[in-house]
Amino acid sequence: MEISGFQYLAMPGALLVLLTSMLLLAVQDWRVCLALLAIQYVGVFVLVAIHWPMIIALTKLVAGWIATALLVTAISGTPGLAHGVDQTPLKSTQFRSMPGLSISAWIFRILTAAMIVLVVFTMAPLTAEWIPTIQFEEVVGALILLCLGLLHLGLTAIPLRVVIALLTTLSGFEIIYAAVEVSTLVAGLLAVVTLGLALIGAYFQIASVGEVET
Amino acid sequence: MTSPLIWIVMPAIYAGILLVLRRWDRIVVVLGILVSLILAWFAWVAPIGDTIVIGPWRVSLDDTLTILGRRFVLSATDAPLLTLIYLGLAFWFGGSIVANASNLFVPIGLGIATLLTAAIAVEPFLYSALIIELVTIISIPLISPPNQPVGRGTLRYLTFQTLAMPLVLFTGWILTGVEAGPPDSVFVVHGNILLALGFAFMLAIFPFHTWVTMLAEETHPYVGAFIFYTFSLVITFFGISFLERYAWLRTSSGLYDLFRLVGILMVVVAGLWVAFQRHLGRMLGYAVLMETGLSLLVVSAGLAGEHLASSLSILFASILPRGLAFAVWALALSILLRAGNGSVTPAISLRLEGVQGKGRKMPLTIAALVMAMFSLAGFPLMAGFPIRLALWDTVAKVSTLAAIVALLGGVGVLTSGLRTLGILITGADDVPWMVSETRGEQVLILLGGMGLLLVGIFPQWFLPALAHLANIYLNIQP
Numbered sequence: 001m002e003i004s005g006f007q008y009l010a011m012p013g014a015l016l017v018l019l020t021s022m023l024l025l026a027v028q029d030w031r032v033c034l035a036l037l038a039i040q041y042v043g044v045f046v047l048v049a050i051h052w053p054m055i056i057a058l059t060k061l062v063a064g065w066i067a068t069a070l071l072v073t074a075i076s077g078t079p080g081l082a083h084g085v086d087q088t089p090l091k092s093t094q095f096r097s098m099p100g101l102s103i104s105a106w107i108f109r110i111l112t113a114a115m116i117v118l119v120v121f122t123m124a125p126l127t128a129e130w131i132p133t134i135q136f137e138e139v140v141g142a143l144i145l146l147c148l149g150l151l152h153l154g155l156t157a158i159p160l161r162v163v164i165a166l167l168t169t170l171s172g173f174e175i176i177y178a179a180v181e182v183s184t185l186v187a188g189l190l191a192v193v194t195l196g197l198a199l200i201g202a203y204f205q206i207a208s209v210g211e212v213e214t
Numbered sequence: 215m216t217s218p219l220i221w222i223v224m225p226a227i228y229a230g231i232l233l234v235l236r237r238w239d240r241i242v243v244v245l246g247i248l249v250s251l252i253l254a255w256f257a258w259v260a261p262i263g264d265t266i267v268i269g270p271w272r273v274s275l276d277d278t279l280t281i282l283g284r285r286f287v288l289s290a291t292d293a294p295l296l297t298l299i300y301l302g303l304a305f306w307f308g309g310s311i312v313a314n315a316s317n318l319f320v321p322i323g324l325g326i327a328t329l330l331t332a333a334i335a336v337e338p339f340l341y342s343a344l345i346i347e348l349v350t351i352i353s354i355p356l357i358s359p360p361n362q363p364v365g366r367g368t369l370r371y372l373t374f375q376t377l378a379m380p381l382v383l384f385t386g387w388i389l390t391g392v393e394a395g396p397p398d399s400v401f402v403v404h405g406n407i408l409l410a411l412g413f414a415f416m417l418a419i420f421p422f423h424t425w426v427t428m429l430a431e432e433t434h435p436y437v438g439a440f441i442f443y444t445f446s447l448v449i450t451f452f453g454i455s456f457l458e459r460y461a462w463l464r465t466s467s468g469l470y471d472l473f474r475l476v477g478i479l480m481v482v483v484a485g486l487w488v489a490f491q492r493h494l495g496r497m498l499g500y501a502v503l504m505e506t507g508l509s510l511l512v513v514s515a516g517l518a519g520e521h522l523a524s525s526l527s528i529l530f531a532s533i534l535p536r537g538l539a540f541a542v543w544a545l546a547l548s549i550l551l552r553a554g555n556g557s558v559t560p561a562i563s564l565r566l567e568g569v570q571g572k573g574r575k576m577p578l579t580i581a582a583l584v585m586a587m588f589s590l591a592g593f594p595l596m597a598g599f600p601i602r603l604a605l606w607d608t609v610a611k612v613s614t615l616a617a618i619v620a621l622l623g624g625v626g627v628l629t630s631g632l633r634t635l636g637i638l639i640t641g642a643d644d645v646p647w648m649v650s651e652t653r654g655e656q657v658l659i660l661l662g663g664m665g666l667l668l669v670g671i672f673p674q675w676f677l678p679a680l681a682h683l684a685n686i687y688l689n690i691q692p
Contacts, residue, residue, distance in 0.1 A: 130404075153373055157366060157369065159364045159369060162369050162372070162373060166372070166373060166376050169376075169377070169380075170376065170380065173380035173383075173384070176384070177380070177383060177384065177387075180384075180387045181387060183282075183283070183284065184282040184283055185281065185282040185283060185284040185341065186341065186344070186383075188282055189341065189344040189345070189348070190344065192348065193344060193347050193348065193351070193376075193379070196347075196348060196351035196352070197351065197376070199351070200351055200354050200372065203354065203355060203360075204358075204364050206360075207358065207359075207360050207361065207362065207363075207364060
C-alpha cells in the first residue's frame with residue numbers, strides 16, 4: 001500500500017488526537033467539547049491521509065466537521081427552556097451544558113484516561129507488528145481514540161456525550177481500517193455513518209434533554 | 215434496468231416520498247402495503263438476469279449494479295428472499311393500521327427493508343456491516359419518537375450496534391489473512407475473537423443482551439417487535455454468509471461448541487427471566503432473546519458443517535411462525551397500550567398490575583396474546599410447534615443437554631403465558647365480559663390468531679417453501 005508524505009505529520013497527528021480525546025472526557029461546556037471534536041478530526045485526517053489518497057482522506061475531515069456543525073446547530077438552535085425526563089422545566093444553562101462532574105469525578109476521569117494512554121503505548125508496538133502496513137504513530141492515535149471513546153461511553157448516559165464518544169471510537173477504527181483497506185465505497189459509507197450519528201445526536205438533543213452523568 | 219435498482223434504489227426513493235407524505239398516515243400505510251406487495255410479486259415473477267418483454271419493448275433485467283467500484287448483486291437465486299422480505303414488510307405494515315405505531319413506521323420501515331436488501335446484495339458481503347449500522351441510525355426516530363425522552367435502551371442499542379460494525383469490518387481483513395496464511399496462524403484466534411464479539415453485539419448475545427429488554431420496555435411494542443424481528447433476520451443471513459464464504463470457519467468444530475454454549479446460556483437466562491417478568495414488553499424482549507438462543511442451538515447442530523444445510527432449513531422455516539407470533543404479540547400489546555391505564559408510555563402502561571382484569575374487556579386481544587406466547591413456547595397446534603419439534607429432534611442428536619434446555623426455555627415462555635392469562639382475566643366478579651376492541655382490531659387480531667393456528671395445523675402448506683430458502687447458500691449444501 002502506498003504511503004503519502006503525511007507520514008511525517010503522524011506524530012503531531014497522534015498527539016493531537018491524544019490531547020483532544022483526553023480533554024473531551026473532562027470538559028463540560030458543550031462549545032469547548034464540540035470545538036475539540038472538530039480539532040480531533042484534523043488529527044484523524046492526518047493519520048488517515050498516510051495511507052489514503054488526499055481526496056478520499058479529506059472525506060473524513062469534511063464529514064467530521066459537518067457532523068460537528070450539525071451538533072452545534074442542534075444545540076444552539078434549541079429553545080432556551082426545555083422539559084426534563086420528568087417533564088419539569090429546565091433552565092437554559094442546565095439544558096445547554098453537560099452538568100454533573102464533581103472535582104473528584106474530574107480527577108478520576110483524567111487519571112483513568114492517563115492509565116489507558118499508558119496501556120496504549122505498551123500495546124502499540126505489538127499491534128503495529130501485527131498489522132504490517134501500519135506505522136507506530138497511527139496505532140497509538142487509533143488505539144487512544146478507541147479506548148478513550150469506549151471509556152467515555154462507559155462513563156456517560158447523556159445522549160449528546162454518547163454520540164461524541166461513538167464518533168471518537170469510530171474515528172479510532174477508521175485510522176486502523178484506512179491502513180488495511182482503500183475503498184471509495186467504504187470511505188463514502190463511513191462518512192455517511194459519521195453524519196448519521198451526528199444527525200442522531202442532533203435529534204436526541206432536540207427530542208429531549210440529558211440524564212445524569214456517572 | 216438492474217434488479218438492485220428495482221429492489222433497492224426505487225423503494226429508497228419511495229420511502230423518501232412517503233416520509234414527506236407522512237401527515238396522511240392512513241394513505242401512507244396503504245401505499246406502503248401496495249408498494250411492498252408489488253415488489254414481492256415482481257420478485258416472484260421477474261426473470262432476473264433475463265429479458266422482460268412488454269409489448270414492443272424488450273428490457274434486459276441485469277442482476278448487478280456498480281456503485282463507487284463495488285457491486286450490488288441480486289441474482290435469480292435471491293428472488294425468494296426478496297419475495298419474503300417485501301411480503302413480510304406488507305404484513306407488518308398491515309398490522310400497523312391498528313397498532314397505532316408512529317406515522318414514521320411505514321417510511322422508515324420501507325427504508326429499513328431497502329437497506330437490508332442492500333446489505334444482502336453488497337459485494338464484498340463484509341460491507342453489510344456498514345449498511346446494518348445505517349439501518350440502526352435510521353431506526354432511531356422510530357424507536358425514540360420526537361418529544362419523548364431518550365431512553366437508556368435506545369442509547370445502548372445505538373452504542374452496541376455501532377461498536378459491532380468496526381469489529382465485523384476489521385474481521386474481514388483478518389479473515390483474508392487467515393485464508394492466505396497457515397491454519398494455526400495468530401490471525402485465526404484474533405479473527406475468531408473479533409467476529410464473536412461483533413456478532414454478540416449485533417445479535418444481543420449474552421452479556422450484551424440488555425438493550426433488547428430495555429428497548430422492549432421503553433418503545434412502542436409494535437415498533438420494537440418489528441426492529442427485533444427484521445434485525446435478527448438480516449444478521450442471521452449475514453452470519454450465514456460468513457459460514458458460506460469461509461470454509462475453514464464452517465468446518466471448525468470449536469465454532470459449533472461455542473454456538474451451543476452461548477445458545478444454552480441464552481435460552482436458560484431468557485427462559486428463566488421471561489417467567490418472572492412483570493412487564494409485558496420485557497416478556498417480549500426475553501422471548502426475542504430466547505429465539506436468538508434457539509437459533510444458535512439449531513446452527514450448533516450443524517456438526518462442523520456436515521449437517522449445516524438441514525440445520526439452516528429449520529432456521530429458515532422458523533421465519534414465518536416466529537414473525538407471526540411476534541407480530542400478534544406486539545399487536546395485542548399495542549391494543550392494550552391504546553386502552554392503557556391513563557398512561558401513554560409503554561413502560562408504565564404495560565406493567566402487569568396496570569393491565570390486570572383487562573381480559574374481561576378485551577377477550578380477543580388477550581386470547582391472541584396468549585396464543586402468540588404459546589406459539590413461541592412450542593405448544594402443540596400452534597405455529598411454532600412443528601418447528602420446535604424439528605429443533606428438539608435435531609439438537610437432541612448432538613447434545614441431550616441442549617435439547618432439554620431448549621425444552622425448558624419453552625416451559626419458561628409457557629409459564630409466562632399462563633401467568634399473563636391469569637392476571638389479565640382476574641378481576642372483580644361484577645365486571646362483565648365484553649368485546650371492546652374496535653372493528654379493525656377485531657379483524658386483525660382474529661386473522662393473526664387464525665394464522666397461528668393455520669400454520670400450526672397445516673405446516674406442510676407453508677414451511678417447506680421457507681426451508682428451501684437455505685438452498686440460496688450453495689456452498690453450504692452437502
